[in-house]
Amino acid sequence: xxxxxxxxxxxxxxxxxxxxxxxxxxxxxxxxxxxxxxxxxxxxxxxxxxxxxxxxxxxxxxxxxxxxxxxxxxxxxxxxxxxxxxxxxxxxxxxxxxxxxxxxxxxxxxxxxxxxxxxxxxxxxxxxxxxxxxxxxxxxxxxxxxxxxxxxxxxxxxxxxxxxxxxxxxxxxxxxxxxxxxxxxxxxxxxxxxxxxxxxxxxxxxxxxxxxxxxxxxxxxxxxxxxxxxxxxxxxxxxxxxxxxxxxxxxxxxxxxxxxxxxxxxxxxxxxxxxxxxxxxxxxxxxxx
Amino acid sequence: xxxxxxxxxxxxxxxxxxxxxxxxxxxxxxxxxxxxxxxxxxxxxxxxxxxxxxxxxxxxxxxxxxxxxxxxxxxxxxxxxxxxxxxxxxxxxxxxxxxxxxxxxxxxxxxxxxxxxxxxxxxxxxxxxxxxxxxxxxxxxxxxxxxxxxxxxxxxxxxxxxxxxxxxxxxxxxxxxxxxxxxxxxxxxxxxxxxxxxxxxxxxxxxxxxxxxxxxxxxxxxxxxxxxxxxxxxxxxxxxxxxxxxxxxxxxxxxxxxxxxxxxxxxxxxxxxxxxxxxxxxxxxxxxxxxxxxxxxxxxxxxxxxxxxxxxxxxxxxxxxxxxxx
Numbered sequence: 001x002x003x004x005x006x007x008x009x010x011x012x013x014x015x016x017x018x019x020x021x022x023x024x025x026x027x028x029x030x031x032x033x034x035x036x037x038x039x040x041x042x043x044x045x046x047x048x049x050x051x052x053x054x055x056x057x058x059x060x061x062x063x064x065x066x067x068x069x070x071x072x073x074x075x076x077x078x079x080x081x082x083x084x085x086x087x088x089x090x091x092x093x094x095x096x097x098x099x100x101x102x103x104x105x106x107x108x109x110x111x112x113x114x115x116x117x118x119x120x121x122x123x124x125x126x127x128x129x130x131x132x133x134x135x136x137x138x139x140x141x142x143x144x145x146x147x148x149x150x151x152x153x154x155x156x157x158x159x160x161x162x163x164x165x166x167x168x169x170x171x172x173x174x175x176x177x178x179x180x181x182x183x184x185x186x187x188x189x190x191x192x193x194x195x196x197x198x199x200x201x202x203x204x205x206x207x208x209x210x211x212x213x214x215x216x217x218x219x220x221x222x223x224x225x226x227x228x229x230x231x232x233x234x235x236x237x238x239x240x241x242x243x244x245x246x247x248x249x250x251x252x253x254x255x256x257x258x259x260x261x262x263x264x265x266x267x268x269x270x271x272x273x274x275x276x277x278x279x280x281x282x283x284x285x286x287x288x289x
Numbered sequence: 290x291x292x293x294x295x296x297x298x299x300x301x302x303x304x305x306x307x308x309x310x311x312x313x314x315x316x317x318x319x320x321x322x323x324x325x326x327x328x329x330x331x332x333x334x335x336x337x338x339x340x341x342x343x344x345x346x347x348x349x350x351x352x353x354x355x356x357x358x359x360x361x362x363x364x365x366x367x368x369x370x371x372x373x374x375x376x377x378x379x380x381x382x383x384x385x386x387x388x389x390x391x392x393x394x395x396x397x398x399x400x401x402x403x404x405x406x407x408x409x410x411x412x413x414x415x416x417x418x419x420x421x422x423x424x425x426x427x428x429x430x431x432x433x434x435x436x437x438x439x440x441x442x443x444x445x446x447x448x449x450x451x452x453x454x455x456x457x458x459x460x461x462x463x464x465x466x467x468x469x470x471x472x473x474x475x476x477x478x479x480x481x482x483x484x485x486x487x488x489x490x491x492x493x494x495x496x497x498x499x500x501x502x503x504x505x506x507x508x509x510x511x512x513x514x515x516x517x518x519x520x521x522x523x524x525x526x527x528x529x530x531x532x533x534x535x536x537x538x539x540x541x542x543x544x545x546x547x548x549x550x551x552x553x554x555x556x557x558x559x560x561x562x563x564x565x566x567x568x569x570x571x572x573x574x575x576x577x578x579x580x581x582x583x584x585x586x587x588x589x590x591x592x593x594x595x596x597x598x599x600x601x602x603x604x605x606x607x608x609x610x611x612x613x614x615x
Binding site: 026030032034080083084087088092093095096097099100101103104106107108110111218222225226228229233263265266269272273274276277280281282 | 350396398401402404405411412413415543550551554558583584586591597
C-alpha cells in the first residue's frame with residue numbers, strides 16, 4: 001500500500017507538470033496543442049545531449065531544455081499560431097496547425113536525434129528502502145521533489161508576479177484584458193513559451209529515469225489530454241488534480257490488475273467516460289470551457 | 290436535389306470520368322500500377338473522412354474515426370475468417386456494428402463539446418487499439434491475417450459481383466469497388482446535407498441551445514449523425530482490411546484518426562467534397578514525397594503547415610468569390 005501511494009505521488013507529480021503546460025496553452029489561446037508530447041520528447045533529448053553526452057551538470061542541462069523549448073514555443077506562437085488564429089474563419093483550424101507542428105517536430109527529432117531509445121547515467125545512486133514495504137530509488141525521489149518544487153514555483157509565478165496576473169487575465173477574458181492594457185500578443189507568446197517550457201522541463205527530468213525515444217510523443221499527448229479532461233480544460237488546479245488522479249489510478253491499476261494483462265488504461269478510459277457523462281466539464285472546469 | 294445546376298452536373302460528370310476512365314488509362318499508359326493501391330486507399334480513407342466531416346457538420350471535432358475504422362475492419366475480418374460469411378454481407382455488418390458502438394459510446398460522450406469531445410474521441414482511438422490487443426477474439430497483437438479475398442455474388446444465377454480470388458489482378462477490381470463505395474458515400478452525404486436533417490445540423494453547428502429552444506431534438510440528431518459517421522468509418526475500415534487481407538491493432542492508430550481530421554480541415558469544412566479533395570492531396574502528397582527518403586515527413590509537415598498558414602480555411606476556399614455553393 002505504501003508502495004502504491006509512493007508510486008502514485010511520483011507519477012502524479014510528473015503528469016501534473018505535463019498537464020499544466022497543455023492546459024496553460026489551452027486557457028490562453030484556445031489551442032489544443034497536439035505537439036505537447038513532442039515538446040516533451042525534445043526536452044528529454046536536449047537534456048540527454050547536454051548531460052548524457054557532453055557531461056554538462058544535470059541542472060544546467062535541465063535549464064538548457066527549458067530555454068530550448070521556451071524559444072521553440074515562442075517562435076511557434078509568433079510565426080504560426082498567432083497569424084493563423086487571426087486569419088481563419090473557425091478557430092478549430094488551429095488543430096490542423098498543431099497536428100502539422102507535431103509532425104514537423106517528429107521529423108526534426110528523427111533527423112537530429114535519431115530513433116534509438118536514449119538514456120542517461122543515474123544522477124544519484126542508491127535505493128531508499130523502508131522495511132521492504134516501501135522501495136524507491138533515490139533518483140526517483142529527487143525527480144519527484146524537483147517536479148513538486150517546479151509546480152509550486154509555477155503556481156507562485158501565476159499568482160504573485162505581474163506576468164502571472166496578465167496571463168490569468170488573458171485566460172479569463174481576452175478582450176477585457178486587452179482593454180485593461182495587457183499587451184495581448186506579447187503575453188500570448190510568453191504563455192505559449194511557458195507551456196512549452198514546462199513540457200521540456202518534464203522531459204528533461206524524466207529522461208534520467210525512463211529514458212527518451214521518438215515514439216513517446218504521441219502517447220504522452222494522449223495522457224496529457226486525459227488529465228486535462230479529468231481536471232477541466234484551461235484550469236490550473238484542474239490540471240494538477242488530473243495529473244495526480246491519473247498518476248494514482250495508473251499506480252493502483254498496475255499493482256492490482258497486473259495479473260489480468262494490460263487493461264489498466266481500458267478501465268481508466270471507461271471510468272473517465274462515466275465521469276464525463278456526469279460532469280462534462282471535468283472536476284474544476286467552467287462549463288463548455 | 291431538384292435544383293442542381295448544369296455546372297454541377299458537368300463537374301460531377303468530369304469527376305466520374307476522371308475516376309473510372311481517365312485514371313485507369315493514365316495508369317495503363319505510364320505503367321505505374323502501384324498508383325492503383327494509392328488511389329484505392331485514397332477512396333477508402335475518403336469514405337472514413339466523410340464521416341468525420343459529418344460530425345464537423347454538427348459542430349463536433351471528431352478525432353475518433355480510427356477507432357470505428359478499426360472496429361469495422363475487425364468485425365468484417367472475424368465474420369469472414371471465423372464464421373465464413375461472405376465479405377459482401379460482412380461489409381454492411383461492419384458498418385452497422387460500428388454505428389451501434391457509436392450509439393452506445395455516443396450516449397455519454399456526445400454531451401461533450403468543443404475540445405472535450407475532440408480529446409475524448411482521440412482517447413477512444415487509443416482505447417479501441419488497447420481493446421483489440423486485450424480481447425481473445427481479435428487475436429491480440431498478432432492480429433488476423435490471410436483473410437480470404439471477397440467471393441463472388443450472384444442473384445438468381447446471374448453473377449453480380451465476380452469472385453475476386455479468381456482474378457488475375459485484384460488491383461483494378463478493388464479500385465472500382467472502392468470508388469463506387471466512395472461515390473455512393475458522397476452522394477448520400479450530399480443528399481443528407483441538402484435535406485431537412487442537414488438544415489437541422491447546420492442550426493446545431495451554429496448554436497445548439499438556440500436550435501434546441503426552437504424545437505430541434507438535438508440529442509437525437511447528434512446521435513443519428515454520429516452513428517452515420519461511424520458507419521462510414523466502419524465501411525472504410527472493413528474494405529481496407531479486405532484489401533490488405535489482414536487486420537492488426539495497429540492498422541488504425543491515433544495518427545490515422547488525426548489524419549482523417551486533417552483531411553477534412555485541409556479540404557475545407559464548408560464543402561461536402563472537401564474531405565475527398567483533402568484525402569487525395571494529403572495521401573497522394575505523402576506518397577509522392579516517398580522519394581525524399583528520410584526527409585519525407587519533414588517536407589510533408591512543412592507543406593502542411595504552409596497550407597494552413599496561408600489558407601486557414603481549407604483548399605477549396607481558394608475558389609473565386611465566397612464559394613457559397615455546397
